[in-house]
Amino acid sequence: MPNKLPKFFDNYKICIICEGNEEYEYLNRLISLKVWNEQYDISLVNAGGNGNIPARYQDRYQNGTDELVLVFCDTEKKPHEQYEDIKRKINEFHGVDSAANEVIIFGNPCTMQIISKHWTDENLKSPAKPVNAPLIKKYTGVENYKGRADQIEEVMEYVTVENYKDMSRRVNDLDSDDSVTGSSNFGEFIKLFESDDSRWIEEINEQIE
Amino acid sequence: MIIEVRAKNCYAFEDDITFSMKADMRNKKFGANVHKENNFNVLKTVGIYGPNNAGKTCLIKCIRAIRNVLLNKKNGLMPNIFTDSDVCELGITFMASGRKFSYDFKYDAEKEEYIYESFSEIFKDQHNNEKEVCWLKKDTVSEIYECIDESVQNMISVVSKNNLLCYVVDTSKFEHINEMKQILVGFAEKIDIINMNNIPMQHTIELMKNKNQLQQKVVGFIKNADLYMDNFEYVDMDKIQLKTGEGDEKPDEKVLDIPENIMDQIRLVSTYKGVHVPSMMFDSTGTKKIAAIASYVIEALEQGRILVVDELDSSIHFKLTRAIVAMFNNELNTSAQMIFTVHDINLMDGKRMFRKEQIWFVHKDEEGVYVYSLADFTAQQGVRDTTDVMEKYRKGALGALPDPELINSLLSIKSGVKGDDADAK
Numbered sequence: 001m002p003n004k005l006p007k008f009f010d011n012y013k014i015c016i017i018c019e020g021n022e023e024y025e026y027l028n029r030l031i032s033l034k035v036w037n038e039q040y041d042i043s044l045v046n047a048g049g050n051g052n053i054p055a056r057y058q059d060r061y062q063n064g065t066d067e068l069v070l071v072f073c074d075t076e077k078k079p080h081e082q083y084e085d086i087k088r089k090i091n092e093f094h095g096v097d098s099a100a101n102e103v104i105i106f107g108n109p110c111t112m113q114i115i116s117k118h119w120t121d122e123n124l125k126s127p128a129k130p131v132n133a134p135l136i137k138k139y140t141g142v143e144n145y146k147g148r149a150d151q152i153e154e155v156m157e158y159v160t161v162e163n164y165k166d167m168s169r170r171v172n173d174l175d176s177d178d179s180v181t182g183s184s185n186f187g188e189f190i191k192l193f194e195s196d197d198s199r200w201i202e203e204i205n206e207q208i209e
Numbered sequence: 210m211i212i213e214v215r216a217k218n219c220y221a222f223e224d225d226i227t228f229s230m231k232a233d234m235r236n237k238k239f240g241a242n243v244h245k246e247n248n249f250n251v252l253k254t255v256g257i258y259g260p261n262n263a264g265k266t267c268l269i270k271c272i273r274a275i276r277n278v279l280l281n282k283k284n285g286l287m288p289n290i291f292t293d294s295d296v297c298e299l300g301i302t303f304m305a306s307g308r309k310f311s312y313d314f315k316y317d318a319e320k321e322e323y324i325y326e327s328f329s330e331i332f333k334d335q336h337n338n339e340k341e342v343c344w345l346k347k348d349t350v351s352e353i354y355e356c357i358d359e360s361v362q363n364m365i366s367v368v369s370k371n372n373l374l375c376y377v378v379d380t381s382k383f384e385h386i387n388e389m390k391q392i393l394v395g396f397a398e399k400i401d402i403i404n405m406n407n408i409p410m411q412h413t414i415e416l417m418k419n420k421n422q423l424q425q426k427v428v429g430f431i432k433n434a435d436l437y438m439d440n441f442e443y444v445d446m447d448k449i450q451l452k453t454g455e456g457d458e459k460p461d462e463k464v465l466d467i468p469e470n471i472m473d474q475i476r477l478v479s480t481y482k483g484v485h486v487p488s489m490m491f492d493s494t495g496t497k498k499i500a501a502i503a504s505y506v507i508e509a510l511e512q513g514r515i516l517v518v519d520e521l522d523s524s525i526h527f528k529l530t531r532a533i534v535a536m537f538n539n540e541l542n543t544s545a546q547m548i549f550t551v552h553d554i555n556l557m558d559g560k561r562m563f564r565k566e567q568i569w570f571v572h573k574d575e576e577g578v579y580v581y582s583l584a585d586f587t588a589q590q591g592v593r594d595t596t597d598v599m600e601k602y603r604k605g606a607l608g609a610l611p612d613p614e615l616i617n618s619l620l621s622i623k624s625g626v627k628g629d630d631a632d633a634k
Contacts, residue, residue, distance in 0.1 A: 002585050006572045008607075008608045064603065
C-alpha cells in the first residue's frame, strides 16, 4: 500500500509582501476568486507597515523559499518619502539601480486607487481615507471608511470575479509612472499573473540579480 | 537487514506509518545500492529528511524500541499524546541468514503488557509471490492463539503478558519458539543506534584498546577521512604528554566529558606532522565525531551490522558524510545497512547517489505526521529518475520543508523599525 502523502503544490511560488491590511486583504480576495493562472502559488505576507517592507523583503528573498518576491505598497503623497526609501533600500540590497522597479507593485497615491477601479473610472488624488470615504460609501455602502479590519472585510465583498475584468481594464489605462498622481503598474502584473508563460519570473530575477 | 518498520500510536505517529527499505527492482539504476539475496531485494542505505520536530527521531525511537523489546530491555515506548489509546503498535520485517521474517507486537503502555505478538516467515515461490507462514500468533484481545509448536499453543493464553512469549517460557524445550528467539535476538543484537549530536567515544576506545585488525581498520578510516592527521592511537598512560597550557582545557562536547571515561579518552592521541596531542583536547568537534563513528562504521561493514544514525551530518563536512554513505552503497558492502536522518540536502542526490526509494521524508502538518519516500511520487507529480531532487525539495514540492518566520523575532527585537501602520492613514 503506498504511503499517504501530505498536500502540497508544485507550482511557481511567488511571495508578495503587502504593506498592510488593505493590501493583504485585497490580494487575498483576488487569490480566493481564482482570477489568476493556477500555475502560480501566490503567498502573502502582511508587513504591518511600510517601515517593515525592506526587512521583510530581504528576509523572504534570502530564505529562498519563493521563486519570486514582490512588494505591494502605495506611494502616499508627494514627495513619496517612505516609498522612495523602500525603493532605495531594495535597490541597495540587490546592488542594482532599477531592482525596485521590477519588484514593486504600487498604487499612487494609495491602494484604494486600484481597489476602487472595480467599481469606477474615477481617479483618486489623495491617499487620505476621510477624502476617499464618500466614494467607498457610494460603491460599497461602508460608511466613514477608516481602513478598520471589519470595514476592509466588508469592502472586499464588493470585489468580484465580474468586476475584476472592469478593474483590469481600468488599471491598464492608468499611467505606470509612479511619480504621476493616479498611477499604478498593477495592470502589468495582472497580465503576468494571468499568463500561461512563466518565463517572466526568470526575466525579473535576471534583472535584479 | 531491516526491510520494513511499521508503527501506530507510537511517539509522534498517531496513524499507522510504514517505513520500507524494499528495493523496487523495476528501477535498474544503482543496482549496487541493493542487497540481493534469495530473491529478496533490500536497500543498503536510506536517508530520512524533514524539518526539526517533525518526527525523524521518532522513527529512530521506534527502531530502538523494537530492538529493546526483542533484547528484553526497557522499551521506552510512549503512545502518541493526541490519542486516548495506551496501545502502541510496532512491527518489523527483516532479513536474517538469507530468510525473511516479520514480527509485530502491541504494547499496552499503561498496563505494561504485550497484548499481541506475531512472528512469521515469508517465502517466495517460483513466481516471486510472497507467502507467509505463521510461527506464532498471540492475540489476547481477540483470544486467538497459534503456534507452530503445538505444545506451546495450549499454554499461550495463560502465560504472563508482561513480556514477550519467548522471555516468559523456557524456549529450550520448544524447537521453533527457541529458533524464533534466536532469530529475533540475533537480529536485534546487530542493530547499533547512535545520535551524532551525542555520540559516545567509548565504542571507538574499546576497539582501539585491542591491537587487532579491527583497531587498524578504525585508525585507517580516521586517517582516510582526510583530517590532516598522520596517526590516531590509544596509548599507554606513560606516553601521555600533556601540554595544555594554563587554560582550563576541556572538550566542548558534554558527552565526552564524563569523569569515568576521561582517563580512557585522554589516552586517545592524534599525531600531526610528528607531534602527538591528546585528541580530546586538540581535535575539532567534527574530527572527534569522525573518530567516534569510525568504530560503528567499521564494525557494521565488517560484521554486517545495521547502523542507525540520527543527524548523520552533525558537525561533519558534506563530502565526508557523502563518503560514508557511499561506502555502504558500494558493491563491496554485501551485508551492512545504514539508516540515517540528515538535514544536508547535498546528500539528496538522485543522479549520482541514491535510488528514489532510498530518499525518505517525514512531514508534519495539522492533519498529522506523514512518512513517505521519493518513490511514492509519480511521474505525474513531477518526479522522474532524472529529476533534480534537491531543487524540487528546496522548492517545497516534496514537502518536509520548514518555512521559518524568524524575521518576526528580528522585527520584534528591533521594534523601533516598525514604521507607519498602513491602516492608520
